[in-house]
Amino acid sequence: MEAARIPAARSPLAVLRNALGQYGLILALLVLPVAYGIDDLRTDGDLSRLANNLVDGLSNGAIWALVAIGYTLVYGIIELINFAHGEVFMIGSFASASLFATIGLGAVTGTAGLVFGLVAVLLLAMVVSGTLNVMIERVAYRPLRGSPKLAPLITAVGMSFILQNVGLLWRGGSPEGIVDLIESQNALFTVAGVVVTNGDLLAVVVTIPLVLLMTAFITRSRLGKAMRATAQDPDAARLMGINVDTTISLTFLIGGMLAGAAGLIYALYQTTIWYFQGFTAGLIAFTAAVMGGIGNVRGAVLGGFIIGFIQQISDNRIGGEWTPAIVFAYLVLIMTFKPSGLLGEETREAG
Amino acid sequence: MSADGTGPILAAEAITKQFGGLTAVNDVSFAIPRGAIVSLIGPNGAGKTTFFNILTGLYKPTLGRVRFEGKDITAVRPDKIMALGIARTFQNIRLFGTMTALENVMVGQHARMKAGLFGSILRPPRVRREEQRVRDKAAEALEYVGLRSALHEQLATNLSYGDQRRVEIARALASDPKLLLLDEPTAGMNPQESEDLTRFMERLRDELGLSILLIEHDMKVVMGVSEHVTVLDHGEKISEGDAQTVRTDPLVVEAYLGKQEAERQRQGGVV
């Protein structure tokens, strides 16, 4: 033991811990699909049930991905868990549902009218949620910039409750069924026992262009570059002539708009809206953001799809009433053992 | 290696520390003789504070080991290292801002106290006595570093910069350390204050029998006081020896002043 060059910690335990840190999350994520996959093979002889879970999971996941991007962008730029983000999503759903009536969309509207109407609703819902998110930042977070880090988190929780109450006053206290405009559960086509519904198509058709557009915006545009610069170092960004306040507002705007879009998809897909939907959705989407590696947009999308899949398996096999508990258990596990997530970049500078 | 009081009080053997791909400290060996004041110097970003953090257990070295009085303390928890007798101050003063000066110094004695949860709640005589002893000792330490007693009950944040430095040193001293690590204690001081601090360090060594490791980037401060100087640059040890040797070492001059400047000085003969 007198050798000068001795690795400080290379006990078998440390190696194991290292390996777990590296691959543990992936293993943990595979547990449910693999277990039920084997189960399906035994009982049904094929994996069509699991594949159906996967398809439903992806469309659910698209919604979570859109919401998760909002968390991840905001966290990336001001290191704040925007706890009210789930409520911004909820307001997006509510605004959409109200707009259906205003615009006059109903079950009898023709396809062309429907497409045109929905695009209009999508844009409006995005504007509503985006504006709301910007206002939240102005009222609840900006005054606390420079305060201890937990202070804005507490106002975020406060904001979340306020918005829940707004939703409660707006459309009442119980889950409300709304018009099923796109016949969400109708099978569009079936491939090898896997059913793809109208809702699935909608989720994918809306989400993918939005995500692509947004990624392009962040990487290409001047404002997007300002966002990234601010995320790296607000002070340096300010010195470089970037208006940090505007940039942060913009981040909230984009995050809110995506949440608004998610709100519309949710309303169309689930055809049930509730003032409380944002709380659970928010935590699920946050889990997705952490799973992907908070601050990382691609990670948020990936995390959203994975969580959607897990959620679907749980809803379908274990029971929907347990789904939140299962998702939260994943949240705890990830935050404890791999807080940097799947695609996480080290956000802190070393040393 | 011995614990009998003849070997160095602290020996760092081939310490390497990497953060991701970056090597902050590379293969540095280093010893502090008992009862000595030694210095670790180097330009900003040379890895001094990283090295310091390894000695105090805040970082685990990637390679190498640290011995304190012959005992391996590599990767031992910081609070245990403090309990063993290594106390430190911080470059950017890290007092507990909303505690009074006295309370700050009392926290420094945490490892020397026994009161547990139930003792703290029930406060038997044993705990009361301990509390009183710790309080008295804290006041004593504050007076030793020269903080006016009127300021003992002041919140740390409300103290002047110089007084905060004193409280930080008192907090370290109150734990009865054998080795004191000072991280750029003269930062923000004028030459007179630095000079006073130098005298104070000698007093600590002579009166309390402390060994002291001083980190500085200002070379002038260390020259007067340290018996032995080690120079780090870019995480590597580039020179060591007594103050005079180090001061004239071309590598050191270069590290501090850059190559061109070193060249110019060598020709001009000014250091």
Added chain:
Amino acid sequence: MSTAVGVEERAQARSRRFGRPDQLPIAARRLLAAALIVGGLVLPFFFDAGGGFIDDATLALAYVVMALGLNIIVGFAGLLDLGYVAFFAIGAYTIGWFGSFFFSGITENGIHVLVTGIAAEAPGIHLNFLIIVVIAVLFCTIAGMAIGLPTLRLRGDYIAIVTLAFGEIIGRIAINGDQIALGFLGGEQTLTAGRQGITPVDKVDLPLLAPFTSLELRPWYWLAFALVLLVLFVNLRLRDSRLGRAWIALREDEVAAASMGVPLVKTKLMAYGTGAAFGGISGAFLGSYLNTVNADQFQFSFSIFLLAMIILGGLGSIWGVVLGAIALSFINNRLIPDVLNDVPSALGLDFDLTQLSFGIFGFLLLIMMVLRPEGLIPERRRQMELRDESIETDEAVYEARMS
């Protein structure tokens, strides 16, 4: 300007002056405390024994106990816990399990320990209230540490989310617990009664006293008052102790605290465990007082209700938290449903104000944090110090926590 460290300074006359100008001399403080205690004790005599005021006051006191527990975790140690409701739940289920008919399916003759009256005859497990409190404290301390364990290495905002998630998981188990069959006990036995609630629950039955009843509320009030005194005593003692100082040091600067000999893991776990224990005490009391242990009681909003109390009163400030808890409790249980409920209709609006209560608390959180983050009665340390940002981003914290 400061003079140099080495300068010899004459120790000035040691004026042991009081650090806080607002602080009263010891005698006056004792007098005030005595007056408050006596006032609190005789208060119920001025009100109807079965009436609303004593009911509200008893609830308020039970909330004070929980708020003081949460204050140890959040206010003292600076660990933002958004799942404190879990300890309310665990405390309440302790009495639900060990002080009701709930286990009648598997214990036909019942298990009875030191209970009188109906409880001594009935099927199910019926333990004395004091035993139940001890068990609740034990359960909650263990749960508190178990919940704290994964958060040890995390930064402040992640701690908040992990504790929240734990609180929600416990809440889910409470709601769905009626589907969980406890097979090993045989018979038709579930873990909880879900949203049906476990009811009735044994009334508090203390040695030497007659069992409490739901008609005479004064004894409940006095018991809650005694619990508050106990918890206050513990809080005050802990604040000015080795452990209290360590908590505050930790809250202020983890790296410095560790470097000064404060063991991070142990100190944090002590905060979680101690804080949780109070939740258990109050939960067991409320289970009996409310006569039901219902899963709907244990929602996230309750955690925030408690958090709002300590933010309103002043984080870390013991007296502030007491005030905040009493104030919010009365606002929630009296002011909103009874006094102000006519306001919307008077204004020509059509909604039920009680629905808004949590929006109101959310608003309160927001307003307090923006305008007066130090609370109504600030801790003497004045500022709200949920740890500083510069320290949060310190790499050393993470390595230090690993060990």
